[in-house]
Amino acid sequence: MKSYDHQKIEKKWQKEWAAKKTYKTLSAAAAKGKKPFYVLDMFPYPSGAGLHVGHPRGYIGSDVIARKKRMEGYNVLHPMGYDAFGLPAEQYAIANKIHPRKAVEVNVKTFEGQLGKIGFSYDWSRAVNTTDPEYYKWTQWIFLKIYNSWFDPAQNKARPIAELETIFEKQNPAWKGMSALEKQAVLMQYRLAYEGHSEVNWCPEMGTVLANDEIVDGPDGPVSERGGYPVEKRSMRQWFMRITAYGDRLIADLDGLAWPEHIKEIQRNWIGKSEGSEIDFAVHGSDAKITVFTTRADTLYGVTYVVLAPEHPLLDTLASEIKNLAEVKAYIKESRNKDEMVRTALDKPKTGVELRGISAINPINGEAVPVWIGDYVLPGYGTGAVMAVPAHDERDRQFAETYNLHTKNIPADISNKEKYTVEAGGRIVTKYKFRDAVFARQRYWGEPIPLSKDQEGLIHEVAEKKLPLELPNVKTYEPSGTGESPLASVAPWVKAGYETNTMPGWAGSSWYFLRYADPKNKKAFASEKELAYWFNEQHHGGVDVYVGGAEHATGHLLYSRFWHKVLYDYGFVPTKEPFQLLRNQGIILASDGRKMSKRWGNVINPDEIVATYGADTLRLYEMFMGPFDASLPWSTESIIGSRRFIERVWRLAEKVVNVTKGTISYEQALHKAIKKVSEDIEDFGFNTAVSAMMICLNEMEKSEHVAVSDFEKFLQLLAPFAPHVAEELWYELGGKKSIHVSGWPSYDADKLVSQEVTIVVQVNSKNRGEITVSRDTSEHEVKALALAEEKVVAQLAGQTPKKVIYVPGRLVNIVL
């Protein structure tokens, strides 16, 4: 037989598979009863650097599953696409002085070239690209659906904003008298996508808004990571998504998902649900009241003061009453300029200033208590005001100690919290730690938000027919320096009143898994029929297997669930959740144990490995190197083991003959391998699946003959891991159609067990010998044989055993 030329073989089959559309996914109509199976990878950001050898690990794992399912007869949806909007693409474009669109084109080509060489079974005809207007048309469409929704707490779901208008019209007498602009402002408080303001990190020197991770600590406060320019807080107009409305459902529905427990836990902590009470403290001698949030209403009798966040809006109202206003203002200014890291540092002593002249009335006993401001109270959580109980809260105790405030020791019992809430005239409420998501970027390279404002300030939607609202060409896509998006300097855009902010990077990735179901659809983001087929609660429930990095736990994986739920509320998608089963792939580290990075010069390019060892070797090695979700160091030294394995398979093919039983000795190993590989793939135990194949190969090599039919089964097991070489040998042996649609082998349970078993004999739990007996030897006989074993007799030295334990087929333990 020819020698194993991986380059020739791999090129040949990649071409052949593409030509024959071997991995084509059938549409719902064409599937004709074939069951769907959806295996999804988190689509990549096509960066200029291309892939390193760690990137394909997850893709290989999911490809192994997709291939096995396809062989089992499922209609497999296994797509790939590109998430190409967002900051890195923009920065790459700026740095390389080319238009982001061009940069994306080039980078996508690089990725496709690299991915193509590894031999994935993607149906490339379904590829999506978030920057394609035909794609982001639907991102904009979904945005408008969300914009035109409010969350009805009674039904716990999204409903059209028009319904809310009708309700206001009927129930609120003031509504009719309101101007259009006033109505707009009211509705804005309910919309699931709404306009508002938020604090951003503004760098005057660079003229841009910076993300938190683009900022580092400087000697006099925060500075930009690049250049070290000072960064300050600045309020900026933004769009938001009211994700907090779904807090409850986002937590509750986690329970039914087959996700890694720690990812679910990260989401739960991030959402941070907490049940407590809102209690109103009247301000003495004023109409104002301070509403505090507490989870321990039962400690109301222990309240000795109240603390407001320095940002609390009530401070403006009360300004005239505050006797030490200058001091208070100085404190507010100081904490405003504090870097968030400094402010929330745990070891920092708590600071604050008393609002002299102000006191609050504890509703449970009418007691007047002093009111303070302190930056340990956060404006964004609860009500931005707390009642302080130094006797029962560590932070309050510290604060009280620092400022010599009174402590009242009272008994408290958490089971009384509802009773005391009612007594104090308060309300039971649920609060969440997480915030509404900012849905705007002051950047060029993102989806335009399909809204415009007329001269009176009334917001208009871009009509559905007019979508997509395409991103205009600009002279310069670099930051404007004013903090506004580059779109603000496009005259026709501004004249039309279009929103100049663009959508954030996570917009396009929050629904792409739906588009794969029907990527060419011009009338809808996907047809009802396709969605019903691929997202079917009866069948499974959406994406059957989702593979990607754990770093998306509080970003992409949360936003996608949120969008999906809004769409579900309208009946656009049939399942409550997008991703049934999630697995995280581990990171491949460089051989020096550090992350692969240009900076360390330790990056290994998969192209080189594919050229030297072959894609099959790369795939096999990446699966074999260790547990799928573990971070493992790359070792170009060890990869040779996988290459040798493939070469041995290749050579074994020569030995294959049509043979009668008798002359083969590997049967048990083969059936064990079929069982193990079948089960391990389902369970992401790829490393042990490969090892089972190695054991089987070792046995086949030792055997006098290898039967063709058995070797074919072995190739079928190998096919998901090393698809090219398996296909080549399959045809060499006379295969008529691709091995990748040839079926999946099954094992014979009877062949898993051998007639003879080796039983270990222990004396006081220490191994002393072993006996080989026929499988059906009785317990009595085995024990007798064990007691008669030479070394055992020596150990016994005439003593009578207290107890003899027999574990069938495994061991005998003689206890003295």
Next chain:
RNA sequence: GCCGGAAUGGCGGAAUGGUAUACGCGAUCGACUCAAAAUCGGUUGCCGAAAGGCUUGAGGGUUCGAGUCCCUCUUCCGGCACCA
């Protein structure tokens, strides 16, 4: 600080409470070769000449039997971090 996860040969790792170190890498000895590579075969946890003893981060416990279950602790990785 809190919440997750991990710790096993020289290295990557395997092990339903039942022979710890499978499988692979490396190392080493041998065969083949003029020689080398490749390939094939043997050996390879530690101590010991052997008999035997010891060994899964440390210490305790449950059990006839623990890498696996329970308790205490150490280190490392990931997440959150004044959340009232």
